[in-house]
Amino acid sequence: METVMLDTGISERGDMQKSRVKVGIKKLDLFYSDFQALKDVNMDIEEKKVTALIGPSGCGKSTFLRCINRMNDLIPGCKVTGDILIDGTDIYKENIDVAYLRKEVGMVFQKPNPFELSVFDNIAYGPRTHGLRDKKKLEIIVERSLRHAALWDEVKDRLNKTAMGLSGGQQQRLCIARVLAVEPSIVLMDEPTSALDPISTGKIEDLIAALKNDYTIIIVTHNMQQAARVSDYTAFFLLGDMIEMGPTTRVFQLPGDKRTEDYITGRFG
Amino acid sequence: MTANDRWSSKEMILQYRARQKRRQAIAYAFMYLAAAFAVATMLAIIGFIFTKGISEISWEFLTSDVHDAGREGGILPIIINTLYLVGLGLLFAAPLSVLAAIYMTEYSKQGILIKIIRYFTSNLAGIPSIIFGLFGFMFFAKILGWSWSLLSGSATIAIVILPTLIRTSEEAILTVPAGYKEGSLALGATKWQTMVKVVIPTASPGIINGIILGMGRIVGETAALVFTLGSGTDIASSLMSSARSLSLHLFILANEGISTSKAYATATVLIVIVLILNLIAGWFGKRINRYKDAR
Structure with missing residues (x-):
């Protein structure tokens, strides 16, 4: 049996005293019409940590991720019950402003999706959307976001050229910078490197490590090495159930459930 | 498996290949013929009109008024009225159709109503x-009382x-990748902001x-205008002026036997305008494909 050994610096208890729960999920069920895609999921996600969601295709991990910024609202026939609390506020309450929620909870998608605009306008899109017009401030935000996403040096001379000309990896970092520009506190990443080559993947993983100082990151990944490399906590999903969750080193070295062990060791999935 | 069990022999395969090559050659010959016929027909029509019309066309023809119902003079007012008609028609139709398309693709529930x-x-x-011409005549010209006018026609x-x-x-909006929309919504933009700032610009080509x-x-277009636009030969002074477009002028010249040569000249101008418009449309078509490649 081969498991991935990585010291993430987190012992089973150690750092946990300092941490606080950023996202609390309680009794979450999700239905696509008659099909139940998530079954009674309970989870606490800690602030300024990276939480990885793993599991085979169709297990509900992406669906779960999309509950946290309510992107599932766009899917006809999708119904969510239970609570998701962000900083103690239930985001499925009636008077929640979904646009504001999505400003607070940014999302990076599987396929890089820059707009057919210049690099600058891509980054400025979010702030402008939320009412910022001041050119000076926008310039500051664009530079800061691009630096934060480790892309500034590569694009600083082509801010006014189309973002479609960037490489796949650059486009994905641009999309991360675009998210950072609206100053979220949580960043959701839905298999952010699955369309990228290994070098670009490495850069995004370094970026994730750097970003967790300021952001709570939840990442869906098919790549277990990636989960082991970048995350502090790992949750394993199977057929709509959250099987187990714990510190990544513990989940990978000492899985508490036979099904987790089978998946991690590559016996299925 | 021994050599004797093989279903194939080199000779048999080569024979079969030769037959398939002959078939392909015949199919190609028919395709070339069909294509050549189509092109030849178009060139013949354009060539015929041009040779008949080109001698009438002069700077004066393009820049002077219509005289004697079109027997003499030029077609300047007709060209200008055609431009008015195009401008007004698009002014009415373009915003309406874009809004309708947005509604149909993005806002309505994709159910039976949309199918209808x-x-x-x-x-x-x-x-x-x-x-449509008959309807326009009944509704705009008669019921609304706009008579034969630029307004009724457009x-x-x-x-x-x-x-x-x-x-x-609608098709242009549907080709915008879902990821663009999701990306915008996920940044906290409203549906309308997403439409105006991302979807429509991307669909604009x-x-x-x-x-x-x-x-x-x-x-x-001629038939829809015969009963609605009228037949005025002066530059329209208001929305209520009766006017002619190029094709309508052509129709009247030919139909009433006023002047065959002027009719051909008008037809030549008309063809040139349509060809230019099609060239521009083709250029935009290429731009859309370029975007598709980028995805």
Whole structure:
């Protein structure tokens, strides 16, 4: 049996005293019409940590991720019950402003999706959307976001050229910078490197490590090495159930459930 | 398996290949013929009109007024009125069709109602334009009392091109990748902000392409205008002026036997305008494909 050994610096208890729960999920069920895609999921996600969601295709991990910024609202026939609390506020309450929620909870998608605009306008899109017009401030935000996403040096001379000309990896970092520009506190990443080559993947993983100082990151990944490399906590999903969750080193070295062990060791999935 | 069990022999395969090559050559020959015929027909028509019309065309023809119902003089007012008609028709039809397309693709529930609307818009596009002309005459000219005027004509022509414009706008919007929309919504933009700032700009080459095709349709339309636009030969001074478009002028010149040579000259100008519009449309079409490659 081969498991991935990585010291993430987190012992089973150690750092946990300092941490606080950023996202609390309680009794979450999700239905696509008659099909139940998530079954009674309970989870606490800690602030300024990276939480990885793993599991085979169709297990509900992406669906779960999309509950946290309510992107599932766009899917006809999708119904969510239970609570998701962000900083103690239930985001499925009636008077929640979904646009504001999505400003607070940014999302990076599987396929890089820059707009057919210049690099600058891509980054400025979010702030402008939320009412910022001041050119000076926008310039500051664009530079800061691009630096934060480790892309500034590569694009600083082509801010006014189309973002479609960037490489796949650059486009994905641009999309991360675009998210950072609206100053979220949580960043959701839905298999952010699955369309990228290994070098670009490495850069995004370094970026994730750097970003967790300021952001709570939840990442869906098919790549277990990636989960082991970048995350502090790992949750394993199977057929709509959250099987187990714990510190990544513990989940990978000492899985508490036979099904987790089978998946991690590559016996299925 | 021994050699004797093999189903294939080199000789047999080569024979079969030779037969397939002959078939391919024959198929190619027919395709070339068909293509050549199509091109030849078009060139013959254009060539015929041009040779008959080109001698009449002069700077003076293009820049002077219509005299004696078209027997003498030029077609300047007709060209200008055609431009008015195109401008007004698009002014009515373009915003309406883009809004309708946005509604149909993004806001309405994709149910039976939308299917019915789609069915009618695609069928409306196939209805002979004389029907629209008759409707325009009854409704705009008579009931609303706009008489034969630029206003009646452009309102009627707007209805003629509306189904096509809705269709092309809809298709252009549907080709915008879902990821763009999601990306915008995930940043906290509203649906309308997403539409105005991301979806429509991305779809704009396709929408503009549809508008250019609509322009071509307006320039070429006659039947819908016979009963609505009138037959005035002066530059329209107001929305209520009776006017002629190029194709209508051509129709009247030929139909009433006023001047065959002027009719050919007008036809030449008309063809040139339509060809230019199609070239522009083709250029925009290429731009859409370029975006598709980028995805």
